Amino acid sequence: MNRSLYEWIFPLGIPLSWRQLVQEKKRFAAAVAGITFAVMMMLFQIGLQSALFTQVVAPIRQMRADVVLISSQFEYLGSSHEFPEQLLYSAKGDPAVDSGTALYLGSLPFKNPTTGRARDIFILAFNPAEKPFTNPAILKQQDALKLEGVVLFDRLSRPDYGNISQLLAASGNGVVDSEVADRHIQIEGLFDMGVTFAADGNVLMGRDTYLHIAPGSRGDEISLGLLTLKPGYDPATVAAALDKRLPDDVAVLTYTQFLEKEKRYWADRTPIGFVITASMIVSLIVGAVIVYQILYTDVTDHLPEYATLKSIGFTDGYFTGLVLQESIILSVCGFVPGLGLAAILYALTRKYAHMPAYLTLGNVAIVFGMTLFMCLLAGALATRKLRQANPADIF
Amino acid sequence: MATAPIIRVRDLHHSFAEGLAKKEVLHGINAEFARGEICIIMGPSGSGKTTLLKLIGGQRTIQQGGIDVDGQELLGASQRELVNVRRKIGFIFQAHHLIEALTVCQNVQLPLSFDRGETGASSRVRALELLRRVGIEEHADKHPSHLSGGQKQRVAIARALVRHPAIILADEPTASLDGTTGREVVNLIQKLAKESGCTIVLVTHDNRILDIADRLIHLVDGKMDDSKSS
Numbered sequence: 001m002n003r004s005l006y007e008w009i010f011p012l013g014i015p016l017s018w019r020q021l022v023q024e025k026k027r028f029a030a031a032v033a034g035i036t037f038a039v040m041m042m043l044f045q046i047g048l049q050s051a052l053f054t055q056v057v058a059p060i061r062q063m064r065a066d067v068v069l070i071s072s073q074f075e076y077l078g079s080s081h082e083f084p085e086q087l088l089y090s091a092k093g094d095p096a097v098d099s100g101t102a103l104y105l106g107s108l109p110f111k112n113p114t115t116g117r118a119r120d121i122f123i124l125a126f127n128p129a130e131k132p133f134t135n136p137a138i139l140k141q142q143d144a145l146k147l148e149g150v151v152l153f154d155r156l157s158r159p160d161y162g163n164i165s166q167l168l169a170a171s172g173n174g175v176v177d178s179e180v181a182d183r184h185i186q187i188e189g190l191f192d193m194g195v196t197f198a199a200d201g202n203v204l205m206g207r208d209t210y211l212h213i214a215p216g217s218r219g220d221e222i223s224l225g226l227l228t229l230k231p232g233y234d235p236a237t238v239a240a241a242l243d244k245r246l247p248d249d250v251a252v253l254t255y256t257q258f259l260e261k262e263k264r265y266w267a268d269r270t271p272i273g274f275v276i277t278a279s280m281i282v283s284l285i286v287g288a289v290i291v292y293q294i295l296y297t298d299v300t301d302h303l304p305e306y307a308t309l310k311s312i313g314f315t316d317g318y319f320t321g322l323v324l325q326e327s328i329i330l331s332v333c334g335f336v337p338g339l340g341l342a343a344i345l346y347a348l349t350r351k352y353a354h355m356p357a358y359l360t361l362g363n364v365a366i367v368f369g370m371t372l373f374m375c376l377l378a379g380a381l382a383t384r385k386l387r388q389a390n391p392a393d394i395f
Numbered sequence: 396m397a398t399a400p401i402i403r404v405r406d407l408h409h410s411f412a413e414g415l416a417k418k419e420v421l422h423g424i425n426a427e428f429a430r431g432e433i434c435i436i437m438g439p440s441g442s443g444k445t446t447l448l449k450l451i452g453g454q455r456t457i458q459q460g461g462i463d464v465d466g467q468e469l470l471g472a473s474q475r476e477l478v479n480v481r482r483k484i485g486f487i488f489q490a491h492h493l494i495e496a497l498t499v500c501q502n503v504q505l506p507l508s509f510d511r512g513e514t515g516a517s518s519r520v521r522a523l524e525l526l527r528r529v530g531i532e533e534h535a536d537k538h539p540s541h542l543s544g545g546q547k548q549r550v551a552i553a554r555a556l557v558r559h560p561a562i563i564l565a566d567e568p569t570a571s572l573d574g575t576t577g578r579e580v581v582n583l584i585q586k587l588a589k590e591s592g593c594t595i596v597l598v599t600h601d602n603r604i605l606d607i608a609d610r611l612i613h614l615v616d617g618k619m620d621d622s623k624s625s
Contacts, residue, residue: 011508013515019496308492311454312506312554313482316474 009325011318017325020302031294035334035371036341038287042367043342043359045280051349051357052276056266057259058194058356059124059202062135063103066235067091067242068258069225072251076265078122078198080105080223083250088225091242091252096233101130102222104210110203111179112162119160122199123180125210132226137191138204144188145206151180155190156354157201165190180205183213195354197272225250284370291371292378295330299323299382306386316387323383327375335368400427401562401594402451407460409446420446422617423460430561433588433595435605438614444598445489445566447614451596452564453480465561482509485555485593487565487584491547493539493554500526500535503553510558525553529583545576549583556587563588565597569604581607 007013022028059077069091071081085102092100103126110121126132128145144150153164164187167176176187180203193202211217229238235254243252253261267273299306306319342359349357404426410419420443428434438444449455451462453469461470464480472480493502503522507513513521526532529549531542539547548568555563565584569577581597585607588595597608605611613620 007515012504012513012518014497014501014504014508016494016497016505020494023496304492305494308488308494309505311452311481311488312484312486313478313509315478 017322018329020305021298021326021329027298031298031330032333032337034290034294035330035375036338038290039335039338039367039371040341040345041283042280042287042370043338043363044345045276045283046363046367047342047346047357047359048349048355049276049280050360050363051355052197052266052273053263054356055194056196056198057262058196059122060259060262062133062138062193063224063226063255064132064134064228065226065255065258066229066233067097067227067239068253068255069227069242069246069250070253070258071223072249074251074261075269076198076262077105077196078107082221082223085220085222087246087250088222090246091225091227094238094242094245096229096238096241098228098230099130100225100227101127101132102207103132103224103226104207104214104217105223106210106214106217107199108181108214110161110201112160113164113167113176113178114162118179119200121157121161121180121201121203122196123203123205123210123214125205125207128206133204135191135193137189141189141191142204145204145209148206148209148212149183149185150188150206151185151209152189152191152204153187154193154195154202154204156192156194158195158354161201181213181215185209185213194356197266197270288370288374291330291334291374292381295323295327295375295378296382298326299379303386306383310386316383319383319386320380323379324376327379328372331368331372331375335371339364398430401430401465402426402428402596403463404447404451405461405463407447407450407457407462409443409450409455409458420617421450424614424617424619426612426619428594428596430594431592432609433585433597433607434610434612435608436596436598436612436614437600437605438598439600442614443617444614448564448566448596448598452484452486453477454486482506482558483560483562485558485560485563487548487551487555487563487568489567489570491539491544491551491571493547493550495539498536498538499531499542499550502539502550503557506554506558522553522557525557526550528587529553543576544572545580548572548576548580552580552584552587556591559591559593561593563593563595563597565595567599567601568597569599569601574603577601577604 069088071083073081088100088102091097103124106123107120108123109118111118128142131139133139138152141152145152155165164176168174168187168190174188178185178187191204195201211219229235239252239254246252267277346357346359349355404424407421407424408419409421410417424447436444436447446455450457451464457470461468465483467476467480469480500519500522503525504518507518507521523532523535526535529552531546531549534542534546539550542550568580568584572580581604584595
């Protein structure tokens with residue numbers, strides 16, 4: 001056999017599938033544009049969904065913990081409820097536990113230093129002598145929080161709180177004065193964390209500052225207990241053992257379970273998670289229908305030609321192959337520009353919505369798989385008529 | 396006839412659904428076609444002659460009666476068997492039915508993909524040879540839309556003949572052509588068929604081309620009119 005690969009794919013080297021697609025350039029362009037749009041829409045929605053679930057756990061992603069203690073009434077970070085600090089000490093007594101530290105979480109009004117208007121911001125407070133966060137910017141600056149009244153501000157907070165980074169740069173001493181819960185505070189540094197649906201901004205402060213300014217807060221009531229384990233201990237086993245041993249006021253989760261719990265809250269318990277998941281599914285279906293329409297029309301338009309070929313001895317398998325090739329060509333031609341447009345939309349989303357939308361290999365693979373699958377299905381449905389019919393009936 | 400006929404039609408009936416009613420267009424046709432003969436089936440439109448041709452070509456399912464094409468019974472034949480019969484036949488359509496997306500040469504090459512040994516290069520050589528014989532070699536790399544009606548029909552003839560079929564079925568090959576061009580096309584079919592010794596069954600209502608036939612069959616209202624058939 002001296003046949004090249006090209007001739008294996010296209011019998012006698014005649015690329016009929018390609019020729020038929022590009023025969024009418026305008027229609028081919030319209031078909032590719034339709035698939036491009038569908039791909040862009042699918043990628044954008046799936047990207048938003050991924051971004052949402054990355055975003056809601058942004059603060060958790062920066063926490064240093066193998067096992068997490070939460071109140072049994074914990075719903076999500078913004079509604080964490082408190083439990084006695086005593087239980088954290090009790091957990092720290094476990095031989096598997098290396099270190100344990102407390103986080104105090106709450107929402108308090110933060111005054112925009114420029115406009116003077118106050119808005120709730122998410123507060124994360126901790127003992128600055130310990131290291132509950134992995135973010136290097138926090139580790140570097142957290143000593144400043146030992147001084148009461150000093151806070152760090154999340155640069156990714158929404159602009160409604162004021163352009164703090166610019167104010168910091170403009171101030172001579174590197175300090176911006178403002179108020180949290182009507183108490184004077186000093187912003188002495190910035191870090192990057194990211195906003196969640198529970199909060200439009202984040203502020204870090206020392207435990208003492210928090211207890212001083214947060215009404216009703218008590219030092220012996222904490223929101224989260226972050227435990228790290230000694231090497232060689234399995235978080236799942238330790239968490240299960242602690243959960244059994246400690247009273248029912250607290251639940252003990254592994255770090256991974258804690259992440260999942262937070263995601264699940266937004267996915268299952270709130271309209272936001274539902275809406276974005278539903279709109280992703282809708283866009284997948286709409287995209288699929290567009291692709292189907294395009295391919296079905298193309299095959300239908302060429303049906304008389306296919307019937308001719310069938311009359312002179314071409315088999316059904318030949319047409320299946322032909323439509324398969326058209327499907328793949330259309331999928332690829334539409335996918336590449338769709339990917340480019342989605343990348344632009346992602347960049348805009350990052351810039352204006354402050355959501356961590358990125359192209360991930362997994363999402364790209366899912367959307368390409370969907371596109372290809374729909375193209376193939378549409379092609380199979382479109383050729384069904386040809387397979388069933390006598391060639392003479394189609395003329 | 397000394398040799399066995401290549402096509403044998405036995406008591407063939409065929410009807411089409413017309414709303415709830417059924418309209419029978421063929422009422423018991425019996426006919427035999429010998430190897431190498433040129434037979435013209437005459438008849439007014441609606442006489443069922445095209446239906447008969449498409450039944451012989453394996454393009455319609457036989458309802459009642461039988462057709463034997465070169466040893467293959469078409470009644471109840473499998474898809475695979477039907478495909479094999481279609482590949483033995485060169486079919487020339489009333490409206491040429493070329494693939495617009497392909498060049499003239501590629502249109503003629505297409506049926507050669509049934510032959511395992513053919514490559515792109517070897518099939519092009521064979522297609523060009525046929526195009527030369529039908530006199531339009533210089534248009535080989537044009538698309539069919541750039542050709543005249545007569546030229547398109549010549550391409551269709553080349554496509555039907557490229558695999559040297561034993562049987563040519565032609566469905567009103569002159570219907571869309573003017574008198575002179577039609578004459579040329581029919582002469583061409585006759586010449587090429589005589590050269591390769593294949594059987595031709597040609598359906599027409601064009602009286603001007605009857606002289607090429609060895610034999611005439613008249614079909615009237617779905618029946619063979621034996622009084623006129625020679």
